[in-house]
Amino acid sequence: LHCLVMEKIDGLTLEEWLGQNNQLITEAQAIDWLKQLIVILKEIHPKYLHRDIKPDNIMVRPNGQLVLIDFGAVKQLTQKYIIQQITSQNTSIGTLGYMPPEMMNEQEAYPQSDFFSLGRTFVRLLSGKHPSDFTQDLQTQQLFWRNEATHISERLLNLIDFLMEPDWKNRPKNTQEILLSMIDLLMEIINDNHNYYNKILRIRRVKHSNYNFIKSGVLIFSIVLNLFLIGLLIKVDYPRHVVVLLMFVVLSILFISLVFPLEFPLFIKRVYKLLLSRKI
Missing domain, CATH: 1.10.510.10 (Transferase(Phosphotransferase) domain 1)
Incomplete structure (x- = not known):
């Protein structure tokens, strides 16, 4: 059998x-x-x-x-x-x-x-x-x-x-010829993906450089304006003094956020926690 x-x-x-x-x-x-x-x-x-x-x-x-x-x-x-x-x-x-x-x-x-x-x-x-x-x-x-x-x-x-x-x-x-064709196919796919991601990276670099340019302009503007406000603090009397001081604080926060973009959110978070715990 x-x-x-x-x-x-x-x-x-x-x-x-x-x-x-x-x-x-x-x-x-x-x-x-x-x-x-x-x-x-x-x-x-x-x-x-x-x-x-x-x-x-x-x-x-x-x-x-x-x-x-x-x-x-x-x-x-x-x-x-x-x-x-x-x-x-x-x-x-x-x-x-x-x-x-x-x-x-x-x-x-x-x-x-x-x-x-x-x-x-x-x-x-x-x-x-x-x-x-x-x-x-x-x-x-x-x-x-x-x-x-x-x-x-x-x-x-x-x-x-x-x-x-x-x-x-x-x-x-034979099967070897097919496998070689598949290797060529995969290499072409990898090459196409590489070119695609390079194109995306180039676009991101352009956007990032534009963002840096804008950020630098805002930073310079805030510094100049802060210097101007410091000069006003010396000359103006109360209650204008308070308005100028508030503007100075706002621009100072903007300045810090631009110089320290990563550390600033952590700083705000810590201040917020301290305020909630009534330690300050």
């Missing part, structure tokens, strides 16, 4: 995840999941082809780790990667919408066949629609799906389309 023992996985399939969350995955999530699945294929492809990659055959654990399941269609790689044609009417390999042209038309499969199914899987995850719901170019067989994934950058869309090239020879040669 021969059997295949498989680990019980806690979690949801990606198809179930879509239904339960009722939302599309983000670009960051797509990059993370794509990386995980490519690493899994990197371990499988030296010896086997999965031949039925789709959201129903990928599970996500509670910690976010992906697991590729249902190896019932797995075929051991031969030198020419030839698939034995299935003669039974009740038996099929692959799933419509996710199955590459070479498996449908020629009953042949290659490592690139799994890449095609993986690309179609991300069409489902990024658009929310089944790949069969989209039309194709009659000549090139390219899938028209990008308008349903407008929240995704063109770079990632290009990589997904690269995985789904109709001719398997035009797809990535």
Whole structure:
């Protein structure tokens, strides 16, 4: 008696995840999941082809780790990667919408066949629609799906389309090529973010320099006015003396707040506490 023992996985399939969350995955999530699945294929492809990659055959654990399941269609790689044609009417390999042209038309499969199914899987995850719901170019067989994934950058869309090239020879040669493409993608994203934050910092510097200029002008004005008020205190009599003194106090507070912007609020807070405790 021969059997295949498989680990019980806690979690949801990606198809179930879509239904339960009722939302599309983000670009960051797509990059993370794509990386995980490519690493899994990197371990499988030296010896086997999965031949039925789709959201129903990928599970996500509670910690976010992906697991590729249902190896019932797995075929051991031969030198020419030839698939034995299935003669039974009740038996099929692959799933419509996710199955590459070479498996449908020629009953042949290659490592690139799994890449095609993986690309179609991300069409489902990024658009929310089944790949069969989209039309194709009659000549090139390219899938028209990008308008349903407008929240995704063109770079990632290009990589997904690269995985789904109709001719398997035009797809990535191996998992290493895909991982290198993803590294380039991440570097471009990091560079774009760096340029964006540099732009924000430049704007903030301009605003900060303008603020410093205004603050310096107000500070000079308050000093000059305080000197003027000190001169008035000597010349004026009561009750004008009180008015001038109050103006002097107000301008002095303004002066202190400009010179010591961080310490001044703490000073006011301490004075307020002292007043409440009736110590002064």
